[in-house]
Amino acid sequence: MKLTCMREDLNNSLQMVQRAVSSKSIIPVLSGVYMEVSGEEINLHTTDLEVYMKETLPCKTEEEGKVVVNTRLLLDIARNLQGDLVRMEYLENQLQIEDERSKFSLRTMAVEDFPKMPEGKRAVVEELDLELMSTAVNQVAKAASKDDKRPVLQGVNISLTEDSLNMVATDSYRLAVREVKGMSRSGESKEMIIPARALQEIPKWASKGGKIGIFEGEGQVRFETGNTVMMVREIEGKFPNWSQLIPTQHTIKVKVKKNDIIGAIKRTSLVGTAVKMETKGDTILMKSEMADVGSAEEELEAECEGEEIKIVFNSEFLLDGISNVGEEEIWILMNEPEKPALIRGVDMDDYRYVIMPIRQ
Amino acid sequence: MGNFSMRCLQKASDQMLASPPRAERCVLHLDMDAYFAAVEQRDLPIYRGIPLVVCHTSSDFCIHGVVATASYEARHWGIKAGMSVWEARSLCPHAHFIHANIPKYLYNTRRLVRLCESYTPKIEVFSIDEVFLDLTSQVKPGDWKQALQIARHLKEKIREELGLTASVGLGPNKLVAKMASELQKPDGLTLVRPEEFSAIFSPMPVNKLVGVGPRMLLRLRSLGIERIGDLASTPVKVLERRFGILGKILRLAAEGKDYSPVGEGRAEDLVKSFGHSLSLRGGSDDLDLLSNTLLGLTDAVTRRMRREGYLGRTVNLRLRVGYSRGYARSITLKEYTCLPRPIFENARSLLEREASLGVWEDKITTIGVSVSQLKRAEEGRQLSIWEYLDPREEKLTRVLDDLYNKYGEGVVTRASLLGSFSLSGMNPVLP
Numbered sequence: 038m039k040l041t042c043m044r045e046d047l048n049n050s051l052q053m054v055q056r057a058v059s060s061k062s063i064i065p066v067l068s069g070v071y072m073e074v075s076g077e078e079i080n081l082h083t084t085d086l087e088v089y090m091k092e093t094l095p096c097k098t099e100e101e102g103k104v105v106v107n108t109r110l111l112l113d114i115a116r117n118l119q120g121d122l123v124r125m126e127y128l129e130n131q132l133q134i135e136d137e138r139s140k141f142s143l144r145t146m147a148v149e150d151f152p153k154m155p156e157g158k159r160a161v162v163e164e165l166d167l168e169l170m171s172t173a174v175n176q177v178a179k180a181a182s183k184d185d186k187r188p189v190l191q192g193v194n195i196s197l198t199e200d201s202l203n204m205v206a207t208d209s210y211r212l213a214v215r216e217v218k219g220m221s222r223s224g225e226s227k228e229m230i231i232p233a234r235a236l237q238e239i240p241k242w243a244s245k246g247g248k249i250g251i252f253e254g255e256g257q258v259r260f261e262t263g264n265t266v267m268m269v270r271e272i273e274g275k276f277p278n279w280s281q282l283i284p285t286q287h288t289i290k291v292k293v294k295k296n297d298i299i300g301a302i303k304r305t306s307l308v309g310t311a312v313k314m315e316t317k318g319d320t321i322l323m324k325s326e327m328a329d330v331g332s333a334e335e336e337l338e339a340e341c342e343g344e345e346i347k348i349v350f351n352s353e354f355l356l357d358g359i360s361n362v363g364e365e366e367i368w369i370l371m372n373e374p375e376k377p378a379l380i381r382g383v384d385m386d387d388y389r390y391v392i393m394p395i396r397q
Numbered sequence: 398m399g400n401f402s403m404r405c406l407q408k409a410s411d412q413m414l415a416s417p418p419r420a421e422r423c424v425l426h427l428d429m430d431a432y433f434a435a436v437e438q439r440d441l442p443i444y445r446g447i448p449l450v451v452c453h454t455s456s457d458f459c460i461h462g463v464v465a466t467a468s469y470e471a472r473h474w475g476i477k478a479g480m481s482v483w484e485a486r487s488l489c490p491h492a493h494f495i496h497a498n499i500p501k502y503l504y505n506t507r508r509l510v511r512l513c514e515s516y517t518p519k520i521e522v523f524s525i526d527e528v529f530l531d532l533t534s535q536v537k538p539g540d541w542k543q544a545l546q547i548a549r550h551l552k553e554k555i556r557e558e559l560g561l562t563a564s565v566g567l568g569p570n571k572l573v574a575k576m577a578s579e580l581q582k583p584d585g586l587t588l589v590r591p592e593e594f595s596a597i598f599s600p601m602p603v604n605k606l607v608g609v610g611p612r613m614l615l616r617l618r619s620l621g622i623e624r625i626g627d628l629a630s631t632p633v634k635v636l637e638r639r640f641g642i643l644g645k646i647l648r649l650a651a652e653g654k655d656y657s658p659v660g661e662g663r664a665e666d667l668v669k670s671f672g673h674s675l676s677l678r679g680g681s682d683d684l685d686l687l688s689n690t691l692l693g694l695t696d697a698v699t700r701r702m703r704r705e706g707y708l709g710r711t712v713n714l715r716l717r718v719g720y721s722r723g724y725a726r727s728i729t730l731k732e733y734t735c736l737p738r739p740i741f742e743n744a745r746s747l748l749e750r751e752a753s754l755g756v757w758e759d760k761i762t763t764i765g766v767s768v769s770q771l772k773r774a775e776e777g778r779q780l781s782i783w784e785y786l787d788p789r790e791e792k793l794t795r796v797l798d799d800l801y802n803k804y805g806e807g808v809v810t811r812a813s814l815l816g817s818f819s820l821s822g823m824n825p826v827l828p
Contacts, residue, residue, distance in 0.1 A: 184731055209781040282782055311777055351779055377785060393785060397777040 038074050038102025038127040042094060044136070047123055048115040050081050050092040051108065053265060056238055058108045059085035066150040070108040074101050082154060083108060088235045089154050089268035105146040106132050114141055155268055157254030161197065162222050167249045167262055171240035173204055173215045176361040176388055181233035182208035192230035194276040197222065205279055206233055211354045211392040212279055213361070218387065230272040231258060238267060282391055284379055287370035289343035291316060292383060295367050298323075299360055301335040306352035308333040311395050313349045314369075316341045325352070348374045349395040358390035421591070423544050424659060425530040426566040426574035427513070427551070430583035432526035433497055434468035436505055439560045448474060448492035452482050461763075465497045469583060502526075503668070505559060512554055516547060521571075521660045529571055531659035541567065541588055548586055568594075572655035575607050594653030599626030606650055616640075625651050668707065673697045674715055674765020682760045684752055688745050693814050694766045695741040700806075702768060703798060708733035708778060709768035712740050714747040719759025726751060729770065733778055738790050740768060 051070065059067060062085060071082040074096065081092045104127050111134070115123065120136030127133075127145070134141040174193075182190035193206045202217040239249070245263050252259040260267045301323045305312050309327035316322075321339045326332040348371060359367060364382035371378045380390040429435065433451040438444045448471035452462050464485050467476040474489035482494065506525050513520050519531035530551075536543045548565045555563050564585040566578025576598065577589040589597060598605070604614045606625050620639065622628050628636075628651035636644030649655065673694045681687060691714075702709060710730045717723035726747045730739060744766045751757075784791060800808055 186731075207782060209783060210779055212782060277783075279782075282786060349777060375780060377782070391782075393780040393782055395777045395779050397775065 038072075038104055038125070039100040040074055040079065040096045040098050040126075041122055041124050042079060042096035044115060044118055044121055044123045046094040047079075048112070050079075050094045050264070051112040051115055053241075054081050054083040054090045054092050055108050055112055057083040057085055057088045057090040057267075066105060066146050067152075068107055068109070069105040069146050069151065070111060071103070071105050071148070071151045073103050074098055076101075082151070084152055084154075086152065087232065087270055088238075089152075090238075091154060091266040091268075093264040102127055103148045104132055105148055105151050106143045107146075110143060114143075155254050155257045157252040157257050157259035157268060159224075159253045160250065161224065161227060161253050161258070162202065162220065162249075162251040164248045164250060165202070165217070165220055167239075167245070167247050168243055169217060170249050171243040172363070173202075173217055174236050174239050176215045176363075177204045177206045177213045178233040178237045179206075179357050179361075180208060180211050180213035180390075181206035184208070188272055189230060189274040189276055191232060191234070192272040192276075193233050193236050194228065194230050196229075197224075197227045199226070205276070207277075207279065210351065211358060211390065212282060213358070214279075214283070214389045214391075216387045227253075228276070229253075229258060230274065230276055231269055232272060235267065235269040282377065283389060284370065284372060284377060284391070287343075287372060287379070289316065289341070289346050289371040291321060291339050291341050291369040291371070292366060293321065293337065293339040293369065295359060295362055295365055297337045298339075298367070299356065301337050302352050302356050302359070305333040305335055306356075310352050311349050311397075312352040312355060313347060315347045316345050346371055346374060348378065349397050350378075350392060351395060354392050358392055361390065362388060421538055422569055423532045423536045423541075424568055424571050424574040425532055425544070425548055425551075426568075426571065426578045427509075427528045427530065428564045428566075428575075428578045428582075429509070429526035430562045430564055431466055431468050431472075432561075433466035433502055434471070435561050436502055437495060437498075438468060444468075444493060444495075446470065448476070448489050450476055450482070450485055450489075450492050450494045451497050452494055453497050505561075508559060509555065512558060513551070516551060519659050529574065529659045541590060545586070545588060552584075552586065569653075570655040571657060571659065572607055572650055573653050576605070579605075589653075591653065595626065595629065598653070599624060599629065601625050603628055603651075606647075608647075608650060668705070668771060670713070670767045670769035670771065671698050671702050671705075671707065671709065672713070672715075672765055672767025674763055674767075676763045677761060680719065680760025680762040682757065684749070687752075687761060687764055688748060689813060690764055691744050691748060691766055692737075692741050692811065694764070695737050695744060696811070696814075698766055698768060699735055699737045699740060699794075700798070700801065702735045702771075703794070706774045707771045708735050708774055709740075709771045710734070711768065711770040712743040712747070713767045713769060714744050714751075715763070715765035715767065716748075716751065716761055717763035718757050718761060720762070721759075723763060727769075732781065733772060735774070736790055736794055740766070 054070060062068060067085060073080040073082070077095060077098055079094050079096050083090050114134055118136045118139060120138070122136065124135050125132060130145055132143045132145050134143065177193055181193055185191065190208060193204050196203045200218065200220060202220060204215045206213055239260060242262055242265055247263055249260060249262040252261065256271050258269050258271055302312055305323045305325040308331055309325040311325060313324040314321055315324065319338060319341060320336050321341065322334065322336050324332065324334045358380045362380065362382045364384055366383040368381050368383055369378060374394060375396055377391050377393050380392065381388060434449045437451060438449060449468040450464055450471050451466045453465045462482045464476060464478055464480045464482060466478055471489060471492050474492065476485045476488055476492065485492065486494070502525055510520065510522055510528065513528050513530055517530050517532055517535055521529040523529055532544055532547060535547060544567050548567055552563055552565060555561055562584040564578045564582045566574045566576065566580070567588040568574035568577050569591045573589050573594060577587040578585065580587045601624060603609055603617050603622055603625055606628070609617065617628065620631070620635070622631060628647060631648065633645060633648050636648050640647060675690055675694060677690070710733045711727055712730065713725050713727040715723055715725045728743050728747060730743060734740065797809060
């Protein structure tokens with residue numbers, strides 16, 4: 038194997054794939070990146086056996102070949118070299134990396150030990166705007182659980198119908214739903230649960246622009262855009278039935294400017310994590326109080342319909358829900374202090390966020 | 398009980414090292430004499446004048462377990478708190494052994510705290526039988542006579558209203574006050590002025606210093622420090638190299654200095670866990686029976702938690718195999734709860750795991766469940782989606798609680814507990 042490539046390309050690609058490298062893996066080869074040079078391309082593969090990532094970058098090939106080297110080290114080298122061009126050559130279990138001034142020699146690992154990338158051929162969604170997908174992931178994935186006792190809740194449930202894609206995640210205390218409508222796809226309805234942690238990689242690709250495709254293999258799902266491919270193992274199990282949770286009737290409606298209420302929550306939650314919201318006429322009062330610490334309070338303008346209410350939320354959950362609304366004005370829809378509340382934009386209902394209050 | 402150990406020093410370390418308060422303070426330490434035993438002797442005249450031992454035990458006839466408090470009569474025989482009941486019996490076979498009735502003592506403590514609050518709002522409930530009072534604003538600076546008067550009055554009030562005696566220490570800070578109250582017991586009243594500290598305490602062994610336990614004693618001895626005076630004359634640097642931040646605190650303590658304020662400990666914070674256990678006659682290794690017993694115990698524990706308004710999140714399973722010492726396993730849940738199901742399910746999975754390990758060499762003779770890491774129900778609890786979608790357990794529990802409140806414990810019981818035993822009825826909750 039012998040080639041020359043742009044240092045910046047190598048650096049960027051390695052940075053992308055190193056996210057699938059687990060630092061804690063007991064299998065040594067998984068700390069490595071599998072480089073495959075064929076034609077005028079390098080393919081970089083990494084995996085932690087849950088997620089498999091692949092990046093492709095152009096190069097000038099003198100000799101084709103395959104090699105596995107430590108990812109972390111190669112990335113540090115690519116980041117710190119001074120020249121614009123990097124030359125790499127495989128010589129007797131060593132990979133030589135050099136620019137005009139520096140020269141490195143890295144021990145390689147056995148190529149045949151590196152797991153093969155699983156196949157995923159059946160298209161689930163041929164084409165979807167990457168930015169749209171990224172926004173949707175950002176809106177939903179944070180609501181997924183981090184508790185490994187219920188693996189299903191660590192994932193985002195993606196359900197597909199003829200013309201829509203629906204994403205849901207919940208950690209038992211709040212639930213976020215995002216619907217993406219008007220997309221072109223063929224094939225039947227589908228449901229799959231994708232680990233939220235892996236899905237959150239997608240927004241990091243968004244700067245590239247373009248389209249994203251979703252494909253399916255045996256228990257695996259492949260996301261593909263431009264030079265980047267990510268293969269994720271689906272979470273087995275059944276996602277809980279959440280549709281009955283979303284309240285359809287609301288006796289109390291509050292319409293408020295998004296940025297006003299975000300500021301109020303951030304300020305009041307400085308004192309305590311539980312924030313109490315009180316509606317009164319055309320204002321809402323945000324309060325927090327912590328024994329032995331102190332209290333905070335802020336009043337803001339809002340349009341309130343229905344009876345007055347005093348309801349307590351976890352400030353972090355509330356903030357997540359509100360800041361993900363893509364509009365200037367939001368609805369907070371409630372019934373009773375111990376019943377779930379619904380947060381959504383005033384104009385669009387493609388994003389909905391249900392939050393359970395705190396009982397006091 | 399009342400074991401002022403390093404934990405307190407460590408907790409208060411930053412406070413202790415804080416800048417010294419401006420004015421000279423006046424702190425009172427109140428320590429109830431043989432508290433549990435004294436309460437029992439007050440309530441039942443037949444216990445008076447005889448060796449009485451109050452035990453923490455799970456057995457019906459006070460065979461196992463440890464001594465919680467020994468009355469002064471029992472202390473003559475060498476019985477001390479923390480000793481095993483078995484050892485205490487061998488020291489004084491004719492002593493009277495009774496179960497500790499913690500709710501009763503807590504009730505007394507609450508009354509005591511209310512009494513103390515009538516003297517000063519700045520009090521710290523340090524343990525079930527110890528209270529610190531900050532009298533600085535009640536007394537003119539340096540006027541210790543006035544402080545002694547207040548102390549005498551307080552002791553008189555405690556005798557009148559609670560029928561109990563207490564040992565009181567007065568000093569310029571918590572440390573000195575606490576050490577002063579130890580000097581004279583029972584029914585003592587001791588004042589240690591700041592200038593008297595070194596004269597009184599320097600010749601004493603270093604483990605008399607509050608915060609120095611058996612292990613710290615060994616470490617200090619290895620440095621050649623035997624008496625409090627030795628510690629006070631050891632350079633701070635030597636102590637700091639050996640003990641880190643603790644070194645500085647130790648040195649300050651040896652000089653009778655302590656800058657920690659009298660905090661506002663509440664009587665409610667003294668409740669640390671709720672638990673029940675049951676001895677199984679002849680033992681059992683039948684997993685169904687054991688888990689059924691656990692269910693009954695859990696019902697009783699959670700009922701008490703709801704009654705007293707607590708939520709908890711750590712489930713502890715206690716097992717005793719044959720005649721060995723018992724051991725415990727615990728699991729901490731993500732959410733606080735006071736409902737039987739989550740607690741039972743976790744206790745049962747702990748039990749199943751232990752059973753599957755196959756390390757029990759004999760039958761299980763005692764099984765118990767307790768819930769710790771408590772918080773008050775009014776502090777609030779994050780509701781979950783699933784309990785909203787399926788509120789059946791909560792509703793059922795509420796209905797059962799109403800029934801118990803109206804008709805008494807055990808009027809209804811789980812079908813699975815019928816025939817074996819009805820634990821909810823066996824463990825009446827004291828009002």
